[in-house]
Amino acid sequence: xxxxxxGYGIWENIQRWLxxxxxxxxxxxxxFPQLIPYSFLQKEADHVEGxxxxxxxxxxxxxxxxxxxxxxxxxxxxIVNHMFSQWIQSHRDLPLMVNQWAxxxxxEMRTRPFVRTxxxxxxxxxxxxxxxxxxxxxxxxxxxxxxRFAVEAAALPVVAGRKSRIESFAGANVTYTIEAMMGxxxxxQAGTSHDLGDNFARAFNTRFATKEGGSVSxxxxxxxxxxxxxxxxxxxxxxxxxxxxxxxxxxxVMAHGDDTGLRLxxxxxxxxxxxxxxxxxxxxxxxxxxxxxxKLCDALCDAGVRAKVDSTEGKSPGWKFSHxxxxxxxxxxxxxxxxxAAGCCVLARRDLPRSDERSKVAGVPTExxxxxxxxxxxxxxxxxxxxxxxxxxxxxxxxRDVASYAELKQAxxxxxxxxxxxxGSDADEERVKxxxxxxxxxxFPFEQPEEAGVNGGGGGKCLMSGGEAVEVAIFAKxx
Amino acid sequence: xxxxxxGYGIWENIQRWLxxxxxxxxxxxxxFPQLIPYSFLQKEADHVEGxxxxxxxxxxxxxxxxxxxxxxxxxxxxIVNHMFSQWIQSHRDLPLMVNQWAxxxxxEMRTRPFVRTxxxxxxxxxxxxxxxxxxxxxxxxxxxxxxRFAVEAAALPVVAGRKSRIESFAGANVTYTIEAMMGxxxxxQAGTSHDLGDNFARAFNTRFATKEGGSVSxxxxxxxxxxxxxxxxxxxxxxxxxxxxxxxxxxxVMAHGDDTGLRLxxxxxxxxxxxxxxxxxxxxxxxxxxxxxxKLCDALCDAGVRAKVDSTEGKSPGWKFSHxxxxxxxxxxxxxxxxxAAGCCVLARRDLPRSDERSKVAGVPTExxxxxxxxxxxxxxxxxxxxxxxxxxxxxxxxRDVASYAELKQAxxxxxxxxxxxxGSDADEERVKxxxxxxxxxxFPFEQPEEAGVNGGGGGKCLMSGGEAVEVAIFAKxx
Numbered sequence: 001x002x003x004x005x006x007g008y009g010i011w012e013n014i015q016r017w018l019x020x021x022x023x024x025x026x027x028x029x030x031x032f033p034q035l036i037p038y039s040f041l042q043k044e045a046d047h048v049e050g051x052x053x054x055x056x057x058x059x060x061x062x063x064x065x066x067x068x069x070x071x072x073x074x075x076x077x078x079i080v081n082h083m084f085s086q087w088i089q090s091h092r093d094l095p096l097m098v099n100q101w102a103x104x105x106x107x108e109m110r111t112r113p114f115v116r117t118x119x120x121x122x123x124x125x126x127x128x129x130x131x132x133x134x135x136x137x138x139x140x141x142x143x144x145x146x147x148r149f150a151v152e153a154a155a156l157p158v159v160a161g162r163k164s165r166i167e168s169f170a171g172a173n174v175t176y177t178i179e180a181m182m183g184x185x186x187x188x189q190a191g192t193s194h195d196l197g198d199n200f201a202r203a204f205n206t207r208f209a210t211k212e213g214g215s216v217s218x219x220x221x222x223x224x225x226x227x228x229x230x231x232x233x234x235x236x237x238x239x240x241x242x243x244x245x246x247x248x249x250x251x252x253v254m255a256h257g258d259d260t261g262l263r264l265x266x267x268x269x270x271x272x273x274x275x276x277x278x279x280x281x282x283x284x285x286x287x288x289x290x291x292x293x294x295k296l297c298d299a300l301c302d303a304g305v306r307a308k309v310d311s312t313e314g315k316s317p318g319w320k321f322s323h324x325x326x327x328x329x330x331x332x333x334x335x336x337x338x339x340x341a342a343g344c345c346v347l348a349r350r351d352l353p354r355s356d357e358r359s360k361v362a363g364v365p366t367e368x369x370x371x372x373x374x375x376x377x378x379x380x381x382x383x384x385x386x387x388x389x390x391x392x393x394x395x396x397x398x399x400r401d402v403a404s405y406a407e408l409k410q411a412x413x414x415x416x417x418x419x420x421x422x423x424g425s426d427a428d429e430e431r432v433k434x435x436x437x438x439x440x441x442x443x444f445p446f447e448q449p450e451e452a453g454v455n456g457g458g459g460g461k462c463l464m465s466g467g468e469a470v471e472v473a474i475f476a477k478x479x
Numbered sequence: 480x481x482x483x484x485x486g487y488g489i490w491e492n493i494q495r496w497l498x499x500x501x502x503x504x505x506x507x508x509x510x511f512p513q514l515i516p517y518s519f520l521q522k523e524a525d526h527v528e529g530x531x532x533x534x535x536x537x538x539x540x541x542x543x544x545x546x547x548x549x550x551x552x553x554x555x556x557x558i559v560n561h562m563f564s565q566w567i568q569s570h571r572d573l574p575l576m577v578n579q580w581a582x583x584x585x586x587e588m589r590t591r592p593f594v595r596t597x598x599x600x601x602x603x604x605x606x607x608x609x610x611x612x613x614x615x616x617x618x619x620x621x622x623x624x625x626x627r628f629a630v631e632a633a634a635l636p637v638v639a640g641r642k643s644r645i646e647s648f649a650g651a652n653v654t655y656t657i658e659a660m661m662g663x664x665x666x667x668q669a670g671t672s673h674d675l676g677d678n679f680a681r682a683f684n685t686r687f688a689t690k691e692g693g694s695v696s697x698x699x700x701x702x703x704x705x706x707x708x709x710x711x712x713x714x715x716x717x718x719x720x721x722x723x724x725x726x727x728x729x730x731x732v733m734a735h736g737d738d739t740g741l742r743l744x745x746x747x748x749x750x751x752x753x754x755x756x757x758x759x760x761x762x763x764x765x766x767x768x769x770x771x772x773x774k775l776c777d778a779l780c781d782a783g784v785r786a787k788v789d790s791t792e793g794k795s796p797g798w799k800f801s802h803x804x805x806x807x808x809x810x811x812x813x814x815x816x817x818x819x820a821a822g823c824c825v826l827a828r829r830d831l832p833r834s835d836e837r838s839k840v841a842g843v844p845t846e847x848x849x850x851x852x853x854x855x856x857x858x859x860x861x862x863x864x865x866x867x868x869x870x871x872x873x874x875x876x877x878x879r880d881v882a883s884y885a886e887l888k889q890a891x892x893x894x895x896x897x898x899x900x901x902x903g904s905d906a907d908e909e910r911v912k913x914x915x916x917x918x919x920x921x922x923f924p925f926e927q928p929e930e931a932g933v934n935g936g937g938g939g940k941c942l943m944s945g946g947e948a949v950e951v952a953i954f955a956k957x958x
Contacts, residue, residue, distance in 0.1 A: 002562055005507035005577060012508065028484035029491065033598055034582055035535070035551075053542055056514070058551060060536040062586030072514075072537060072551070083481055098484060103513055103582065107541030119512055 001117040003246065006327065009270025010249045011121065015101065017153050017267070018123060018244060021145055022099050027125060030098040032079045035070035040078035043203040047077065050170020054107040056118075072105045077171060077196065077241055080126045081204035088237060090209045091130055095138070096237075099125040104245075114250030115188065115479045122245035128206065128237040132197060135238035136174070139195040142242040143176035146191035149244070154252050155265040155387040156180045157395050158190060159474060161443030166426050169241075173197040179442045179474070181395045182254040185415045187442050187478040190251045193242035201236035210235050250479075253328075256387055262328025263350055265387050266380040273300060273307040273376060274324045278317045278336035292340045292366075296333065299369035305376055307333075325350060330383045331376065335366075343367040347376070351383045351390070399474070405432075405464050408475060412436040419445075421460035422473035428464045432475060442474045480596040482725065485806065488749025489728045490600065494580065496632050496746070497602060497723060500624055501578050506604060509577040511558045514549035519557035522682040526556065529649020533586040535597075551584045556650060556675065556720055559605045560683035567716060569688045570609055574617070575716075578604040583724075593729030594667065594958045601724035607685065607716040611676060614717035615653070618674040621721040622655035625670035628723070633731050634744040634866040635659045636874050637669060638953060640922030645905050648720075652676040658921045658953070660874045661733040664894045666921045666957040669730045672721035680715035689714050729958075732807075735866055741807025742829055744866050745859040752779060752786040752855060753803045757796045757815035771819045771845075775812065778848035784855055786812075804829060809862045810855065814845075822846040826855070830862045830869070878953070884911075884943050887954060891915040898924075900939035901952035907943045911954060918954045927951060 003011065019029075035058055041048040056072040059065065073079070080098075088096060105119050125142060129135045143160055150156040158178035168175035172194035180190045201207065213233020256263040266272050277293040279286045293309045300307035310320050317334070324332060332348040339345045344363045352359035361379065365371045400411040402420040411418035413436070422441070424432075429441050453459030453470035462469040482490065498508070514537055520527040535551040538544065552558070559577075567575060584598050604621060608614045622639055629635040637657035647654035651673035659669045680686065692712020735742040745751050756772040758765045772788045779786035789799050796813070803811060811827040818824045823842045831838035840858065844850045879895040881887045890897035892915070901920070903911075908920050932938030932949035941948040 002512065003510035005509050008508050008510055029487050030484050031482035031487055031600060033481065035584070035598065055539075055541070056537045056549075057539040058535045059538045060534075060548070062534070062588070063532055069539070070535075105514070109541070119514065121510060 001111070001113060001119060003121075003249075006270060007114070007249055010252065010264070010268050011246055013268045013270065014149075014153070014244070014248055015123070017149055019099075019101075021149065022123075022125065025097070025141070025145070027097040027099045027127075029100060031100050031102070032073075032076050032083065034073050034102070036073055036076075036079045038069050038071055040082060041071055043078065044171050044200055046199070047171035047203075051075070051106075056105045056107055073102070074104055074106045075241070075243075076100065076102070076104075076124055076126070077200050077239075078204070080241075081200045081206050081239075084126075084128055084237070084239075085204045085206040088128060088206060088208050091211045094208060094237065095127055095129045095134065097125070097127040097138075099123055112250075112479065114253065115247055117246075120245045120247065122243050124241060124243045127240045128201075129239070130208065130210070130235070130237070132238045135197065135240050136195050139174065139176055139193045139240040139242065142240065143178065143191070143193040146178050146193065146242070146244060150178055150180065150190060151388065153265065153267040154248065154255075155267075155384060155391060156190065156251060156255055157388060157392040159395075159443060159445050159447075161445040161447075161474070163192075163443055164426075164429055164441040164473070166429055167441060169194045171196060171199055172241075173199065177443050179476075179478075180251050180255055181391070181398060181417065182251070182479070183257060183394075184254070185398050185417070185476075187417065187474075187476040188247070188251045188254070189442075189478065190248055191242070191244040194240060196239040196241060198236035198238050200239055206237050206239075207234045208237055209233055254479075255391055257328070260322075260354065261326030263387065264328035264330060266330045266384045269306065269328065269330050271306055271308050271324075271327075271329050272380055273305055273331040273333055274320075274329045275307060275309045275333045275335060276317050276320045276324070277309065277311060278334055278339075280337040284337065288340060289335060289337060293335045296335065296345070296366055296369065296372065299373060300376060303373045303377070305373070305380070321348075325354070331379060333376075339366070345372070347379060349379065349383055351386045402463060403461075408432070408439075408463055409436055412439045412475065412477065417442070417474050417476040419472050419474045420463040421469035422464065422471070423462035423467050423469035424464040432464075436475070437477070439475045439477050442476050442478065444471050444473050448472060480590070480592060480598060482600075482728075485749060486593070486728055489731065489743070489747050490725055492747045492749065493628075493632070493723070493727055494602070496628055498578075498580075500628070501602075501604065504576070504620070504624070506576040506578045506606075508579060510579050510581070511552075511555050511562065513552050513581070515552055515555075515558045517548045517550055519561060520550055522557065523650050523679055525678070526650035526682075530554070530585075535584045535586055552581070553583055553585045554720070554722075555579065555581070555583075555603055555605065556679050556718075557683070559720075560679045560685050560718075563605075563607055563716070563718075564683045564685040567607060567685060567687050570690045573609045573687060573716065574606055574613065576604070576606040576617075578602055591729075591958065593732065594726055596725075599724045599726065601722050603720060603722045606719045607680075608718070609687065609689070609714070609716070611717045614676070614719050615674050618653065618655055618672045618719040618721065621719065622657065622670070622672040625657050625672065625721070625723060629657055629659065629669060630867065632744065632746040633727065633734075634746075634863060634870060635669065635730060635734055636867060636871040638874075638922060638924050638926075640924040640926075640953070642671075642922055643905075643908060643920040643952070645908055646920060648673045650675060650678050651720075652678065656922050658955075658957075659730050659734055660870075660877060660896065661730070661958065662736060662873075663733070664877050664896070664955075666896065666953075666955040667726070667730045667733070668921070668957065669727055670721070670723040673719060675718040675720060677715035677717050679718055685716050685718075686713045687716055688712055733958075734870055736807070739801075739833065740805030742866065743807035743809060745809045745863045748785065748807065748809050750785055750787050750803075750806075750808050751859055752784055752810040752812055753799075753808045754786060754788045754812045754814060755796050755799045755803070756788065756790060757813055757818075759816040763816065767819060768814060768816060772814045775814065775824070775845055775848065775851065778852060779855060782852045782856070784852070784859070800827075804833070810858060812855075818845070824851070826858060828858065828862055830865045881942060882940075887911070887918075887942055888915055891918045891954065891956065896921070896953050896955040898951050898953045899942040900948035901943065901950070902941035902946050902948035903943040911943075915954070916956070918956050921953045921955050921957065923950050923952050 163175040642654040930937040
């Protein structure tokens with residue numbers, strides 16, 4: 001996959017939002033080697049089993065056959081633990097929270113731009129904690145952060161929840177997810193956060209001297225570390241990892257797009273407002289129009305709006321309107337001779353249907369520019385809210401509550417997400433997948449019906465087994 | 480190489496400066512695949528010859544032997560041209576200017592942290608132009624930008640110039656470089672910009688319909704393109720590429736560091752100012768000191784200073800002073816009970832010797848905070864200038880003008896950079912390298928003696944051949 005500048009611009013806005021949110025939580029960026037000795041992956045049995053089929057392997061370097069093949073990282077838990085086991089000695093080193101912005105490879109057979117690609121870009125956070133509770137809490141915190149990002153920036157009303165055992169990350173105790181509904185009603189896993197427990201810590205001997213112990217000797221830098229596991233003052237760390245990738249760009253495109261093209265939420269749009277100069281009849285001087293357009297653009301950019309003038313020659317205003325609509329630019333500002341004379345302009349919103357009169361806001365004053373800037377910012381806020389509102393209504397209309405397996409199959413067959421009480425086995429889940437043409441358990445949503453028994457109390461009847469279920473699950477076909 | 484957060488923080492500041500400068504020049508970020516078919520490299524003969532010895536090869540993917548090995552990119556000219564040949568059809572598509580932030584691999588035998596590593600992070604810009612002149616001009620522009628970055632942000636008084644033929648990039652017509660002098664007087668190539676001419680364009684058939692031609696048919700999307708080279712309306716693009724890598728972090732460390740540790744220029748320091756609270760005698764309440772320290776920190780951060788309080792317990796102020804000196808934090812602010820009472824504080828500069836009285840600025844008022852903020856910003860500016868000044872004096876004292884090969888050898892032997900008139904052959908250059916224990920022609924500096932004949936006119940006598948030379952070259956040992 002090649003990411004061209006317009007798509008990369010969306011990714012840069014995703015990066016900016018997340019990077020700043022991570023730093024506010026005390027996470028620091030770092031960088032770990034991409035090529036990982038194969039033996040590192042083998043140290044965690046589930047992990048290597050999960051990733052082995054989709055690895056790219058470097059077997060030659062500098063003109064020589066390598067003694068041990070190197071894995072092109074599909075994710076970095078193993079190399080991170082290799083380093084963490086050297087960096088962490090004492091409880092004073094905890095919590096340790098790092099993130100890296102990196103490329104990863106997973107050898108996929110069927111690819112789809114942005115959504116499933118052999119190589120993709122992502123961030124992967126890795127944290128280590130003194131207690132299992134703190135790790136669990138942190139994994140929850142980061143999926144909550146992803147949910148906030150999805151809702152606030154991407155205008156995606158995702159369903160956040162817990163993955164089933166068989167859908168969890170290879171090596172995790174629990175995987176949390178945000179699931180987004182695309183325009184064709186398929187689900188897209190748009191971000192995950194894993195509670196890794198001490199699985200990798202045990203595999204890599206990542207231990208720390210506890211507060212109670214006090215002494216840091218015998219830490220993992222100690223050559224005698226593996227034999228000193230009887231030392232009760234040393235404990236394994238508990239870890240998390242969490243990631244969002246360029247797949248999010250695909251999610252934004254496929255959730256909000258319509259028949260005319262993209263519709264980008266202003267928070268992520270590389271260009272938030274395009275100014276189209278509308279020249280008068282042939283022979284009239286275009287210069288005053290271009291100048292007025294540029295002046296408006298400068299005022300908007302100074303105010304922090306990502307605005308641009310389309311002064312391409314040889315294209316009609318209508319052609320330009322269509323072009324930028326297809327690109328999903330949230331707002332268009334039209335400036336013609338009459339507008340310049342009247343000191344006003346026309347704004348057109350991309351989020352509303354083209355035929356909708358509401359999509360055009362005529363008579364927005366351009367003088368003084370403060371009035372225009374205020375109006376533009378307000379309208380961008382309205383568009384951001386409107387896309388979220390539309391996506392939320394669409395999502396809610398397309399999740400169907402089901403009480404039996406027959407109802408589930410019918411709902412899936414009609415393209416819905418099916419939500420129902422679930423206490424089925426791994427085999428039951430596989431059966432659903434087989435018999436529905438691929439629907440999987442997307443998650444046990446955090447938001448459960450009032451009568452749910454997840455925290456003790458009520459619950460319902462499992463739609464598959466008829467047994468007692470304490471929570472509902474959502475099934476859907478997905479990308 | 481693992482980049483820990485502190486080092487990565489320096490890289491993030493380098494990225495911020497460069498990324499914004501690129502965007503101001505109209506460059507957009509994009510992303511190209513990392514794994515490149517081996518046959519792509521073979522299309523440009525010099526290129527594959529230069530890079531073949533240091534490639535990492537992926538030969539297995541998804542559990543299968545690949546039909547053609549994939550190269551883990553050592554640089555991206557080939558894959559970029561593969562895409563450019565599809566994107567560029569008309570003169571209207573030019574100039575095309577993209578950049579990517581990425582990791583690259585070069586299989587090095589002898590590695591050194593940050594300076595020479597098997598994997599490193601960098602940015603690589605790639606541009607395509609309609610004329611050779613524009614490409615040449617652009618390559619010069621970007622080396623000038625690198626020079627400005629080095630001087631203004633990294634406080635490195637680099638020597639910018641042109642590489643000799645044998646030191647040029649494999650596939651380039653001309654390579655420009657910035658060469659920095661490290662504390663041990665070795666040279667470090669800290670950034671390069673290449674005029675690629677139409678070498679890659681010819682290899683990948685990257686052509687455009689010229690203004691004169693007008694028609695875009697027969698462009699490179701045309702299956703008949705290779706046979707239509709007789710079409711005079713199609714022309715090869717002329718290209719540049721340019722890059723700066725995490726090696727720059729090593730350059731900053733090795734150029735400015737002293738026996739106490741790092742000395743970071745404020746423009747790149749992850750932490751510009753560290754506040755060390757100095758608690759009173761045992762039994763006195765530490766809270767007012769911590770509160771005062773935090774308040775000062777908040778005021779500084781609000782004003783855009785990267786400030787931090789070191790409130791670690793169990794470490795003495797003296798220990799903290801040494802720790803942050805080693806880390807190279809430019810400014811230290813000490814806050815003790817007497818300072819709080821008097822509403823003032825002590826600032827200590829890292830750039831001056833510890834014994835130097837000037838390094839401590841006592842009595843800086845902390846109330847109102849505006850006075851402190853002003854003083855801190857001013858002092859950070861002074862430190863930035865002082866590091867550049869020190870490095871410039873050091874550089875100038877360590878470049879020696881030489882008039883003969885004997886003088887050159889002696890200068891190199893004594894650790895100097897040797898500068899002299901040069902019109903030698905490739906073989907002469909190799910001879911210098913062999914007979915001096917590794918000194919190479921670092922560059923023909925842009926800044927030439929007044930009597931130089933590079934633009935016609937004077938010149939001098941080549942120190943090696945005795946023949947006429949139109950410019951001086953610099954020889955030095957390097958990393």
